[in-house]
Amino acid sequence: MEGGCTCGNIRYRLSGKPIIVHACHCTWCQRETGTVHALNALYEADRVEHLKAEPEIIDTPSASGKGQKIARCPVCKVSVWSNYPGSGPAVRFVRVGTMDDPTQCPPDVHIFTSTKQPWVTLPPGAKAFAEFYNPAEVWSDEAKARHRAARERAKK
Numbered sequence: 247m248e249g250g251c252t253c254g255n256i257r258y259r260l261s262g263k264p265i266i267v268h269a270c271h272c273t274w275c276q277r278e279t280g281t282v283h284a285l286n287a288l289y290e291a292d293r294v295e296h297l298k299a300e301p302e303i304i305d306t307p308s309a310s311g312k313g314q315k316i317a318r319c320p321v322c323k324v325s326v327w328s329n330y331p332g333s334g335p336a337v338r339f340v341r342v343g344t345m346d347d348p349t350q351c352p353p354d355v356h357i358f359t360s361t362k363q364p365w366v367t368l369p370p371g372a373k374a375f376a377e378f379y380n381p382a383e384v385w386s387d388e389a390k391a392r393h394r395a396a397r398e399r400a401k402k
Contacts, residue, residue: 247259247260247345247346247347247350248260248297248345248346249326249340249344249345249346250297250298250326250344250346251318251319251321251322251324251326251344252319252322252324253319253321253322253324254298255298255299255319255320255321255322256296256298256299256301256319256324256326257296257297257298258294258295258296258297258326258340259294259295259297260287260289260293260294260295260340260345261289261293261294261295262293264287264288264289264340264351265288265289265290265337265385265389265392265393266287266288266354266355266381266384266385266389267285267286267287267288267342267351267352267353267354267355268284268285268286268288268339268353268354268355268356268357269283269284269285269353269355269356269357270283270284270285270286270357270358271283271356271357271358271359271361271362271363271366272309272357272358272361273309273361274308274309275358276361276363278306278325282362282363282366283356283362283366284341285341285342285343285348285351285353286327286328286339286340286341286342287339287340287342287345287351288333288337288338288339288340288393289337289338289340290336290337290338290392290393290395290396290399291329291335291336291337291338291396291400292396292399294327294338294340299319299320299321301317301318301319301320301326301327302317302318302319302320303315303316303317303318304316304317304318308330310331312330312331312332313331314328314329314330314331315328315329316328317329317338324344325341325344326340326341326344327339327340327341327344328341333393333396333397334397334400335400336393336396336397336399336400337393337396337397353372354373355373355374355375355379355384356368356372356373356374356375357374357375357377357378357379358375358376358377358378359374359375359376360376360377381393
């Protein structure tokens with residue numbers, strides 16, 4: 247799967263399926279995206295291949311107080327992914343809306359639903375958590391192994 251920014255300066259290719267896809271309904275993500283939630287597909291950094299220009303990395307505050315690094319197109323300023331302190335540079339939270347075919351990445355889990363807009367209705371049977379969740383209880387064994395391996399590679 248491929249994707250990129252609005253102006254086409256940033257293009258990327260994703261290898262395989264994401265570890266997991268988050269629909270984050272926290273008020274911070276609402277503000278950053280200008281909509282009701284952020285939709286992020288978690289990919290190991292080495293599964294995100296840059297095809298064109300390099301993004302501009304912007305250190306941005308976050309609700310946790312630990313900040314995040316947002317990769318933006320230096321031309322049109324569209325956010326294409328983020329890195330959060332919990333996973334560091336090992337995992338990119340790719341903005342699903344920047345994918346050429348975002349229908350391939352529906353949310354696996356809805357998080358921070360305690361602050362979702364009251365008029366947003368989640369699908370029946372959707373995995374939803376009032377705040378965050380314990381990945382050990384939600385992620386597949388494959389997802390846990392991929393995440394662990396990515397963090398090990400990033401340490402080297």
